[in-house]
Every structure is written in C-alpha cells, then in structure tokens.
Amino acid sequence: MIGEDSDFQFEIIGEKINGFVPRTGKAIQEKDGEYIKEIAQKQSEAGSDFLDCCPATDEGALETMKWLVDLIQEVSDVPITLDSPGPDILLAAMDFCDRPGMLNSTSMAGGKNDLLLPAVAGTDWKIVVMLDDDNGIPPTAEGRIEIFKRNLELAGKMNVKPGQLYFDPLVETLGTNGDSLLTFAKVCRAIKAEEPECHITSGLSNISFGLPSRKHINMPFLTLAMEAGMDSAIVDPLNRDFMGVIYGTFALLGYDDYCMEYLGAYREDIFGPAKK
Numbered sequence: 128m129i130g131e132d133s134d135f136q137f138e139i140i141g142e143k144i145n146g147f148v149p150r151t152g153k154a155i156q157e158k159d160g161e162y163i164k165e166i167a168q169k170q171s172e173a174g175s176d177f178l179d180c181c182p183a184t185d186e187g188a189l190e191t192m193k194w195l196v197d198l199i200q201e202v203s204d205v206p207i208t209l210d211s212p213g214p215d216i217l218l219a220a221m222d223f224c225d226r227p228g229m230l231n232s233t234s235m236a237g238g239k240n241d242l243l244l245p246a247v248a249g250t251d252w253k254i255v256v257m258l259d260d261d262n263g264i265p266p267t268a269e270g271r272i273e274i275f276k277r278n279l280e281l282a283g284k285m286n287v288k289p290g291q292l293y294f295d296p297l298v299e300t301l302g303t304n305g306d307s308l309l310t311f312a313k314v315c316r317a318i319k320a321e322e323p324e325c326h327i328t329s330g331l332s333n334i335s336f337g338l339p340s341r342k343h344i345n346m347p348f349l350t351l352a353m354e355a356g357m358d359s360a361i362v363d364p365l366n367r368d369f370m371g372v373i374y375g376t377f378a379l380l381g382y383d384d385y386c387m388e389y390l391g392a393y394r395e396d397i398f399g400p401a402k403k
Contacts, residue, residue: 128176129373133382137373138177138359140208140229140328141170144195146183155182155191163198166365171203173364174397177229178203181210188216196223208255214242227251232295235260235274240281248286255293255328256282258314264297268313271296275318279325289324293359298329300336301344307334308348312355319356328359331369342368350376371398 129137146152154162182191206228232255233243258271296314299307335344378389
C-alpha cells in the first residue's frame, strides 16, 4: 500500500492474471502453471495489494478459477481479487482462498447485490461495486451518484461497512465521450464527500479504447483520477512507467513528506531506468 502512514492510501490491484490478457489467456488454455506462478510472484514483489484472478472463460470457469487461485497461493500471500461476471462463481470461489480478498464485482443489475453483499457482511472481504443498474450505465455523473447512494444505503442495511466497498464509476471511452474523465472525476469527488471511508477503483484502459498511443491517455487519466479521489486501480505493477506515475502523483498531491516514498520506490527499482 502506498502511503500507509499518510492521510491518503493508494492500493494496487495487479491485473496480469486475467484470461483477457493474451499471454495469460494462452497460459490458461495450455495449463501453463509455471507462468501463472511466475507472474503472481513478480506482481507480489512489485508491491501489489491484491492480485486479480480472472479465468475469462465460460466453460469450466469455476474449475479454472480454483486452478488459478491454488497456483497464486503457492507463491504469494497477497490477497486475491476474484474476478468474474458470475455471482455464483464468486461465491463458490471464496472457499478456495486462504485469506479474505476482494470480489469483482457486484451491482444493482440482475440482483447481484442481493447475492454478494450478504457474503461479505461481517467479514474482512472487500467488494467492487459497479455504478450501474438494470437500466444500464447512467450517462451523467448525477445518475451514477444516485446509484452510489442507493448502493451505500443497501450495503449499510446488510451490515457491509463503507471501507469494504470499492466503487467503480465506470469510465467510458474518450473517443466517443469527450466528457468521460470529467464525469468520472465528478463521481469520485461526490463519493468521497458523502462517505470518505469508501474506496474508488477503476481499470485504466477503457478510456483510451480505439485511440493510438494509448498510454498517453491512460497515464494522465490515472493522475487526474487520483486527484479526484480514486484510491486504487487495476494496473500492471510490472509497468515501470505506470508505477512511476502513481508514486509521482502521490508526491505531487502532498501525501509524501519530503518525497520519501517516491525516493524509496526508486531505490527499490520499482520505476525509472531499470538497474542492471
């Protein structure tokens, strides 16, 4: 966790054990367990607070999830983010984990909240909450803020603590919506103003879909989203550029006294020119 002793902490959800990542998808298909263990260990050593675990398959999804979880836990003590669109998969896979992690994800769509929120109530599990409902993703910040408030109220009734909730404001593609970042940031600020203990998370790549040189959109999005209150992200912790942006933004926002965390991460070879 970046900023453990500051007023603002930032958590990294390592993204690489995901079947939608081509190299990982190939390893899952070929049952290449050594590769899965290698990237689990590398992401852990790079400072991940959670390791995403997404089979990205319909056939045998639960069996594949168990296989991945077992491999990760052979080499890492980092909590696992169980990642599946199927609530039944998430519920069953909780039993595979040696320690509480995170469920990704629930929402007000399709009755997911009624299944998944009770499963984390009274536990140390975290849960990602998408800001959509049965009508889809609201086009405005105000619509998403209203869904956030409904989710927060429901979670409270189910005895899920605000600190267990990781809200995803659902960033849209910039190429089709020029206000994508502005809407995202407005939702982030409203969440933190309403309930500071709630977390905000997001993937970084959706905003740049269809655009060239995508990192030049993704990196400033990360910085601006952090300034708006996003305190975790699904990111590749082995990407030195992104890690440098996270530590640099953290320092620029005034949360890193004398840049000590920035300097420490640089010395530990987390970002900057790779040490030979």
